[in-house]
Amino acid sequence: MTARIGVVTFPGSLDDRDAQRAIRLAGAEPVALWHKDKDLKQVDAVVLPGGFSYGDYLRAGAISRFSPVMETVISEAKSGMPVLGICNGFQILTEAHLLPGAMLGNDHLHFICRDQKLRVENAGTSWTSDYESGQEIHIPLKNMDGRYVADERTLDMLEAEGRVAFRYLDFNPNGSLRDIAGITNEAGNVVGLMPHPEHAVEPLIGTGRTDGLPFFTSILKKLVKA
Amino acid sequence: MSRTPLDTVEHAAETPDVELPWAELGLKKDEYERIVEILGRRPTGAELAMYSVMWSEHCSYKSSKVHLRQFGEKAPQSDALLVGIGENAGVVDVGQGYAVTFKVESHNHPSYVEPYQGAATGVGGIVRDIIAMGARPVAVVDPLRFGAADHPDTKRVLPGVVAGIGGYGNCLGLPNIGGEVVFDSCYQGNPLVNAGCIGVMRHEDIHLAKASGAGNKVILYGARTGGDGIGGASILASETFDDAKPSKRPAVQVGDPFQEKLLIECTLEAFQEKLVVGIQDLGAAGLSCATSELASNGSGGMRVTLDDVPLRDSTLSPEEILMSESQERMCAVVEPDKVDRFLEICAKWDVIATVIGEVTDGDRLEIYWHGGKIVDVDPRTVAHEGPTYERPYARPEWQDALQADDAGKLPRPETSEELRDQVLKLVSSPNQASKSWITSQYDHLVQGNTVLAEPEDSGMIRIDDETGLGVAIATDGNGRYAKLDPYTGAQLALAEAYRNVATTGAKPLAVSDCLNFGSPEDPAVMWQFAEAIRGLADACRQLGTPVTGGNVSLYNQTGEAAIHPTPVVAVLGVIDDVARRTPVAFQEEGQLLYLLGDTREEFGGSAWSQVVHDHLGGLPPVVDLERERLLAEILISASRDGMIDSAHDLSDGGLIQAVVESALLGGKGARLVVPDGLDAFTLLFSESAGRAVVAVPRSEEVRFNDMCGARGLPVTRIGVVDGDTVELQGEFELTLAELREAHEGTIPALLA
Numbered sequence: 001m002t003a004r005i006g007v008v009t010f011p012g013s014l015d016d017r018d019a020q021r022a023i024r025l026a027g028a029e030p031v032a033l034w035h036k037d038k039d040l041k042q043v044d045a046v047v048l049p050g051g052f053s054y055g056d057y058l059r060a061g062a063i064s065r066f067s068p069v070m071e072t073v074i075s076e077a078k079s080g081m082p083v084l085g086i087c088n089g090f091q092i093l094t095e096a097h098l099l100p101g102a103m104l105g106n107d108h109l110h111f112i113c114r115d116q117k118l119r120v121e122n123a124g125t126s127w128t129s130d131y132e133s134g135q136e137i138h139i140p141l142k143n144m145d146g147r148y149v150a151d152e153r154t155l156d157m158l159e160a161e162g163r164v165a166f167r168y169l170d171f172n173p174n175g176s177l178r179d180i181a182g183i184t185n186e187a188g189n190v191v192g193l194m195p196h197p198e199h200a201v202e203p204l205i206g207t208g209r210t211d212g213l214p215f216f217t218s219i220l221k222k223l224v225k226a
Numbered sequence: 227m228s229r230t231p232l233d234t235v236e237h238a239a240e241t242p243d244v245e246l247p248w249a250e251l252g253l254k255k256d257e258y259e260r261i262v263e264i265l266g267r268r269p270t271g272a273e274l275a276m277y278s279v280m281w282s283e284h285c286s287y288k289s290s291k292v293h294l295r296q297f298g299e300k301a302p303q304s305d306a307l308l309v310g311i312g313e314n315a316g317v318v319d320v321g322q323g324y325a326v327t328f329k330v331e332s333h334n335h336p337s338y339v340e341p342y343q344g345a346a347t348g349v350g351g352i353v354r355d356i357i358a359m360g361a362r363p364v365a366v367v368d369p370l371r372f373g374a375a376d377h378p379d380t381k382r383v384l385p386g387v388v389a390g391i392g393g394y395g396n397c398l399g400l401p402n403i404g405g406e407v408v409f410d411s412c413y414q415g416n417p418l419v420n421a422g423c424i425g426v427m428r429h430e431d432i433h434l435a436k437a438s439g440a441g442n443k444v445i446l447y448g449a450r451t452g453g454d455g456i457g458g459a460s461i462l463a464s465e466t467f468d469d470a471k472p473s474k475r476p477a478v479q480v481g482d483p484f485q486e487k488l489l490i491e492c493t494l495e496a497f498q499e500k501l502v503v504g505i506q507d508l509g510a511a512g513l514s515c516a517t518s519e520l521a522s523n524g525s526g527g528m529r530v531t532l533d534d535v536p537l538r539d540s541t542l543s544p545e546e547i548l549m550s551e552s553q554e555r556m557c558a559v560v561e562p563d564k565v566d567r568f569l570e571i572c573a574k575w576d577v578i579a580t581v582i583g584e585v586t587d588g589d590r591l592e593i594y595w596h597g598g599k600i601v602d603v604d605p606r607t608v609a610h611e612g613p614t615y616e617r618p619y620a621r622p623e624w625q626d627a628l629q630a631d632d633a634g635k636l637p638r639p640e641t642s643e644e645l646r647d648q649v650l651k652l653v654s655s656p657n658q659a660s661k662s663w664i665t666s667q668y669d670h671l672v673q674g675n676t677v678l679a680e681p682e683d684s685g686m687i688r689i690d691d692e693t694g695l696g697v698a699i700a701t702d703g704n705g706r707y708a709k710l711d712p713y714t715g716a717q718l719a720l721a722e723a724y725r726n727v728a729t730t731g732a733k734p735l736a737v738s739d740c741l742n743f744g745s746p747e748d749p750a751v752m753w754q755f756a757e758a759i760r761g762l763a764d765a766c767r768q769l770g771t772p773v774t775g776g777n778v779s780l781y782n783q784t785g786e787a788a789i790h791p792t793p794v795v796a797v798l799g800v801i802d803d804v805a806r807r808t809p810v811a812f813q814e815e816g817q818l819l820y821l822l823g824d825t826r827e828e829f830g831g832s833a834w835s836q837v838v839h840d841h842l843g844g845l846p847p848v849v850d851l852e853r854e855r856l857l858a859e860i861l862i863s864a865s866r867d868g869m870i871d872s873a874h875d876l877s878d879g880g881l882i883q884a885v886v887e888s889a890l891l892g893g894k895g896a897r898l899v900v901p902d903g904l905d906a907f908t909l910l911f912s913e914s915a916g917r918a919v920v921a922v923p924r925s926e927e928v929r930f931n932d933m934c935g936a937r938g939l940p941v942t943r944i945g946v947v948d949g950d951t952v953e954l955q956g957e958f959e960l961t962l963a964e965l966r967e968a969h970e971g972t973i974p975a976l977l978a
Contacts, residue, residue: 011576012484014399018674021691050672052397055484108978111392111667142396142669199671204805205688206671 003223005216006033006043008073010064014051015086015198022198023047026216028223035067044223045082045126046073048089050142050196060103060145061091070096082126082189082219087143090182090192099183099192100158101150106143107175113142115207116195117169118181122162125188126222130214136169137211139195141181146174146194148181158183166193233271234598242268251278257613264607272593272600275545276608279511280518283780286612289746290778293756296763297773304772306735309432314355314507315425316774317432318736320800322695325429327359330369330422330701330740330796332779336478337419341386346394346481347455348421350553353398353486354507357493358556360433361425364673365687366395368405368421369701369740369794373414375656375976380409383417384664384977391421392667397483398490401676402668403685405701409656412705415784420740420777422796424699426689431497435506437524437559440587442503444520444528445565446513447572447579448489448555452538455479455512455551485554485577492575493556501568504559514548514608516557517583518591521605524559527590528605530583544595559585619752629710631843633829638907645906646958648838650968652911653886655837658879659972660890677804681887683726683875688804696804700726700797703742704878705790706831707846712754713761716793717849720765721915722877723797728858729875729918731808731865732799737766739776739795744788746780754791755780762793768851771797806865812892812921812947813871819896819945821881822857822934823917827908833879834911853916860939861918869926869933876917881944882910882952884919886965889952895962898945899955906957909944921947 005023007030009016020030031043035053040046054063064070070092077083077098085093093099106112115138123133131137150158155178158164166182174194182193197212199205231237238244248258251274261269261277269277283289298311308325309317315329333348349366356363368391373380395402400423437444455478496502504524506516513535521528532544538552560568565581572579586592591608593601639645652658661681670679677696678686684700702722708715720737727734739762744751766773782789801807829835830844864870872892874884889895900906922930934941953959 012397012487014397014487014672015674018672021674051399052484052487055397055482055487057484110389111396111669113666113669113671140671142671144396196671199674202674204677204807205674206676 003028003045003220004031004043005219006031006040006046008033008035008046008048008069010035010053010067012051012053012055013049015196016049019047019049019086019198022201022216025201026213026220028216028220033069035064035069038068038072040072040076045219048083048085048092050087050089053088056145061088061095064092065095074098077190080187080189084127084215085192086196086198087194090194091145093190093192098190099185100154101148103145104147104149105145106147111144112173114173116141116173118166118195119169121167122165122184125165125184125191127191127215127218128165129222130218138207138209139197139212140199140207141173141195143194146176148176150177161186165191232596232598234600235270235602238270239267244268246271246274248274252282253278257281260613265603270600272544272548273603275549276514276518276601279514279549280608281612285511285515287778288613289615289617289780290755291614292616293759296759300763300767301772302767302770304770307772307774311773311775314358314435316736316738317359318774318798320697322690322693323428324689324695325427325432326424326697326798327356327361328422328424328699328738328796328798329355329775330420330738330794331777332740332742333419333421334417334742334779334782337387338383338415338417340478341383342390343478343480345387345390345419347479347553348419349391349394350481350486351509352421352423353400354509354556356423356425357490358435358505358507359425360431360497361427362494363400363423363425363490364675364689365403365424365685366400366422367403367685367699367701369703370405371408371410371413371418371792373417374411375409377414379414381977387417387419388664388667394481394483396669398487399672401670401672401679403670403676403679403687404699405680407661407664410705410790412790416782416789418742418782418792420794422701424697433497433502433505435519435523436504437520437528437585438526439503439561440526440585442559442561442585443565443581444530444583444585445558445560445568445579446535446555446582447558447577449482449485449552450536450538450578451547451550452552453542453546453550456546456549479551479553481553488575488577489554489556492572492577495571496568499567501560501564502558503561506557508555508557510551512548512550512552518605518608520557520559521591522609524585527586527588528583529586530593532593532595534580534582536578536580544600617746617752618749619756620749621753622750628843629845633832633835633841633844634827636835636839636841642957646960649882649910649960652833652837652879653883653965654968654972656972656976658833658883660970661973662970663973663978677807678730678809682810683729684732686730686732686801686804686807694803694805696801698727698730698732698799698801701794702726703792703794704831705792706842708758708791708793709842710831710844710846712757712791714846714849715791716758716761717765718846718915719793719795720762721849721851721854722875723795724769724771724854724858725875725918727797727799728861729808729873731806731862732801733862734771734797734799734858736798737771737773737795739773739793741778742782742789742792742794743780744783748788751788758791758793762795765851769855808865808870808873810874810888810891811872812888812894815894815947817871817921817923817947818927818943819947820920820922821917821942821944822860822920822939823853824914824940825904825908825912825917826914828912828914832911832913847913847915850916856937856939857916857918860934860937863933864920864930869930870920870922872921874919876919878913880911880913881919886952886969889962890966890969894947895949895951896945897948897953897955901942901944906954
């Protein structure tokens, strides 16, 4: 018996198949979810993948946040179901107010694709337990609107509560405040980050590192234990 | 006041003396007369619109087709070719039941007028060509040429083009895995924006652009039709630019990558359910092209009701609807009982789909508007029987003087210090410098199958997770070589792309090309064009790699000044297991560096002659295609048998450029020695073709040498991977840090 992890496809999702592959490589069962469908098909966790849902028109994630599937994802997440938002998925999570803050355009105004060094700041979430706190990892980053912003009070609160999950190291690729690359909610079941762990799961492919695989093994262990 | 009567076929027959604006639409007088002769009457306005765009240089290849025939006539026998020239893109068998389709096209003129949209829609167009074959697109590549790197207009054009390629391609979820960026003042005012795409399918999924089966429905789906891009093919791509004319910006199309992404997904879903009889994308010449090509390639005729075309602008005339190049549209032919399901899939993806006509028993293409018949033509006369020109061509009188101006006579560095300075100057020159500022704006990782991407010698994509089957693609073209000798220059472009694919461990299979030249009305340009095609066709035959399709872009010139003749060649290869791929980067200290091939004093058209002396003259390097084939075989065998850990082809910039790139990518230096029989300068800067540098683990030294010896490939030990400097013993030493600063700092300093 393994865990079933849903991956939502919105119109304009791009890394949905990649997220499914990462889930499979970790040993869990990926389940395709459709944005128009409120039914989560009894999955144990959900990944909101990267891409340009609705072309990022209006604002990245702003339209997807209102899709039928998100109604269920929002209510389930509030009752504790693990949800991971990658890149565009992170943007959707902030638009849905499951995570605080917002994403602006990169400060240099260009799309950027690079192998990014990160520090795992919180290894206590549903998606990070296979990392050590303080561990330094490389995960590819690729986005146009990746500059994480929030008001000072929110940032202080995130820091105080240990809710900054990942921080950019050596180079801040987009101007994110306090080098924040990813955050978690209070309960630790909802995590969002701009880098793409699903693109660092096979030694031959992409950057050739597998530093992203622990995201998917973390959640698998948690779900199987539960 | 009376309404202007609709210009129907009937009306045209009754009013033979009405003057039509054929010249404004880009037709020549004799071409117009030919249309009248074909129809037996004057054309209607709508018919004139169709003929004018379809008979444009861009769509009809009227100046080039007498030469392009050689690609078919000289095509080598190849078991790999499943679909050849003439379809939207060629299709190649890569084994295990997979087929790969690929093609390179140009979007040069629009990208100069409006860099962002011009480049973006170039990506959109080539991607639709690939899906029209039934394939899922898996990667894109972008060979680019700009004016001088420090020219102010380059700072306008390049960032716009790069942002457009990224903005569109990234949003489609297609990894950008290769291409080139070249600067040369000859491209000032005429940048070359070529775009290539690869798609993968199973053999049984190949689709063709033809409308067959009377009663089958013609469905237009995708974006609504607007007034953008009207005359893009006939006006932009088929004339030279002239400052005196009004802005051509309205002739550039505007792209919506989100719409295209939906179009890809819904098309692939329709293919999967086998709902499609024939399919054509709407690119240049829009509906005129799609309807006439579908009808003329099929067995019957076609009837279309133009009133049913969904419009973005309700005031468009039928002529404009037929000519519009609005993006993100496709046309499918579907059996009547499958139409509902097809429309359902479109609805699922929020894609507008409308039945606009049907296949008929006859052999006419008939188009109706407001109840009147406004087009009644034999579709073949529109799509395939356009004019053919035997344009005069002649070797330009300056060619001899250019070739006599031997680069070998240029002053060479005399001291170690000069040699060292020239190495730094070379690796930091805009053409030889790292392009990561540009390529980092492209997503090369999406789809999770990217094995190699720029700056590797070829891009490589895994196409089967289980077996590790993969394909590789490289694009190359050196306009400087081609200017010196177009025949040899085109062969060198092929040789380099072929070598680049083999260097990564893949077997070269087939070729696509994008032939960028000046005005065909200039006999010197036509000679360059004819020579380049002859050279390329001859070389393809010898290497056994057929041309599967491609594109011609003419009129790349401003006033009298044409660009360098620039045939860009893409070679597609296959690798059985991507785990065996060979990267450029040095992997381990202590590995031995070998130079494969012969190094001669060849500096004509070289990067050294450009960077150090701003010189272009002499002859390009000699081509030896049998040597290229042998080198490729050795590189592929060595990769498969684990005898080499890194490899880099030698091309512009010569050996030192290759070694510096491998060192910087691997973060490991090299100690080099000048082998017997060569001098330091020639070793470093010669651009002799048919060469590569490989790093061999010491355990494989004997086996590797034996293999090269047995097969007759010259192999010369030139050093070892070592330390954090690049050193030429007895001459100079450069630290990786200073090389990195020189190599990586140039482009951001010029453009960021």
